Amino acid sequence: MMDYNAMGEQLNGEYKDVFEKAELYGVVNNVAEDVREDLMMNLFDLLLTAQSKNKNVKYVIGNSVENFCEDYYNNYNWKERVKRLPEYIYRIVKFIFIFELLDLVLLDSNQNLSIFEAKSDLLPYIGGLCIGWLSMLIAYLFIKPIMFKKGVAKARLCLYIVLGLQIVACILGTVFLSDNRIMFRVYPGLLITGLYIIIYVVGRSVWRKKTYGYVRKHKEYKGEYEFSFKNSFKLSNYEFAKELEKRYIRTNKILKKFRKKTRTPDKFTTIIRKEIENEKKYQKLMILLYIVIAIAFVVSNIIMNGIVDSLFFAAVLIPIEGIVYYFVYYKLSNFSMNAKKALFEEIDDLGLNIIEYVEMKRNSEDSDIEKRKKLNDSEEKEEGKDNQNSSGVSYDEKAGKKGNEKKRYISVVKTKKNKIK
Amino acid sequence: MQDTQLMKGILEGCVLGVIAKGETYGYEILSQLASNGFEDLLEGTLYPLLTRLEKNGYISCRKAKSPLGPIRKYYTITVSGKRYLNDFKENYKKVTVNADKVLFDECRYTQLKEGDENDGLQCNGGTA
Structure with missing residues (x-):
């Protein structure tokens, strides 16, 4: 799993906003994780390159983030979703198998029932699926417009609320529907789910071996952008x-x-x-x-x-x-x-306090944006010349940028200190 | 970029043409196309197009670390891609020649009929 927060941290202002929106767009559209990783890694590289070249974000995505997201995820259409149906079913079946097994071992062992007599309730599975699909529908219909109109932070908050409501619905469901049970024998369920898991895993292994030459899942994005629990709580x-x-x-x-x-x-x-x-x-x-x-x-x-x-x-x-x-x-x-x-x-x-530090950083960020705007204007005039040679940003350029930032940083601190005196 | 149906096919050939010049990546393709007049081409259009070309086997993709850090996809044209590009170029030539003939002649005809040079100039501008 990729750490989108760590990636977003490297982008500034509008670049970061586009990156976050594109990521959340994938979440609310229920785009498969591996597809999302591929798309986001590609977009991240593109935005980082545009940022380092001081190109306006519109150069990459156009005037509307919404249109961009729609186009960008265009290949992940219903055909792609249908293709991924076996994987989706596998994820659900895996859980059902584990729960059935637990049901059999933990609950029915007290009643001394054999594997052929033990029964399980179907209602929690139906309820769980319905709640899950309903949440996905709510996320797709309501959170997407909120994201483009009110921003990523508010859309994320709404998404958390939906997740919270999902948990509440599950709890209420178990409390109020405990009398309405749809009982079925455990062994056919175990047999079907177990068989599906075996067929799917074997089929996937064969396909991977044929396509990539190895059976285990190949991790494409290693290292610094790999999600870690530790980094997920880190703030700059x-x-x-x-x-x-x-x-x-x-x-x-x-x-x-x-x-x-x-x-x-x-x-x-x-x-x-x-x-x-x-x-x-x-x-x-x-x-x-x-x-x-x-x-x-x-x-x-x-x-x-x-x-x-x-x-x-x-x-x-x-x-x-x-x-x-x-x-x-x-x-x-x-x-x-x-x-x-x-x-x-x-x-x-x-030698600053917290509030002065925030102000100083904010000032330096503002001047960064202004500088980028000026550079954009001047670059747009010389665009034809510049575009011919775009083979990546040198480290010298990066180092130069850092040096300028440091100088500005010190000057802002000095003026702040003078003001305080 | 307004005539999307027309642009779709042409873009595919142009992107393939850029990749045929040598191994390249997303941002560079965008820059190359923008410098040749496709300023309105955006990543939202380019990425699905590249994926389509890759799926059809016209280009191959290699992932490597970029100078700035993240993993970058580098695209190269395949043998079938080269074949497709050659076919595309030939077809494109034929179509443009024929389209030019029809449109250009039509303009000439109106120009001669009305005897108004300005109208003719507008027509030529529209065709180009």
Whole structure:
């Protein structure tokens, strides 16, 4: 899986916006992951090249992002979807097989039923499919227009709401439809799904061997753009600082409302700095709390159910809870702590507070856009000459750009400091 | 780029013509075509076209790291692609010659009939 966030980070302003919209367009259109990866990698290279050559994004995509997305995904039509139907069915069948197996092993083993007598409920599968398709339809009909009219952030929010509603619908379905069951024997289901899985996997392996010469899935995009759980939570210092700036504005608004003394940027920075130390303390406290809860759980169970049962459940449940705790609390708090640390390293070097840092970055971004516009205008005049020789951007050019950015960066800091004095 | 039906076929040949000059990639194809007057050609049109050409076996694709970092697709023309391009060129010549004949002669005819030079010039401009 590709890390689209890491890729988007390398693009600026309108380039990033186009990239994000094209990616989300693929999601709401339910485009297969491998097709989306191919399209996005290609678009990323194109936008990055256009950006490095200071070409306007319209040069690549035209005036309408919507039209561009429609054209760009044009090859992924209904014929392509029909071709991919076996793969789609395989994904569903895989889950049904696992659930049926669990049903057979965990639930029916208590009733001492043989594999031929055990029964399972069909309704959750039908309900799940209906909810899934309905969500896809909602995403396609409503989220797509929102994305082009109101922006990617709002469309993403709507997508999360749809996902949330999906979960709520599943929970409500299991609660209210528990009396209406469509029971069927487990073994035909297991047999059919199992057979389908075998046929599909064997067929796919043969096809891969014939087409590519290897059976395993070939990863085309390795390295820095591969999705990693760690990177998915990473924000650049500027983005993180912008989030903190929003918090600063929000807090001061509330303080003003209650007619209390508002926070100065320096005071706010000190508070955030203190949060790093506090988070370390909270982490230790949470580990302690988790151990206490686990011991209390085991002890109370031993008293009520005996040693063997309690130890068995403790051996299963405590590691699971531990993993959940590790990812939900420990990892997340570590990400936020590391982001704060990285930000403070940068702003301490510059001798600025968080708000000044955001302003400085914003100014440098604005001047970047202006510079690009000017370059575009001048390039458009000399377009004919320039287009003949377009064999990629040299590293010298890139280094030159970085040098200019650094100079501008220092000058902005200096003017900021003078203003503060 | 308004006459899409006409453009579709021509573009396919032109893209193949650009790739026939040597191994190239998306942005370069766009630039080459833009510098030759196809300014309105966009990536949204080009990418599906390249995929179609690849599927038909007229071009082959190699993936390699670009100087800027991301994986880039480099396209090369295949033997059947070269054959197709030659056929396309011949057909294109025939069609344009015939179309020129019909359109140009028609204009001449009106020009002579009306004896108005301006009308004739407009016609020529439309044909070119």
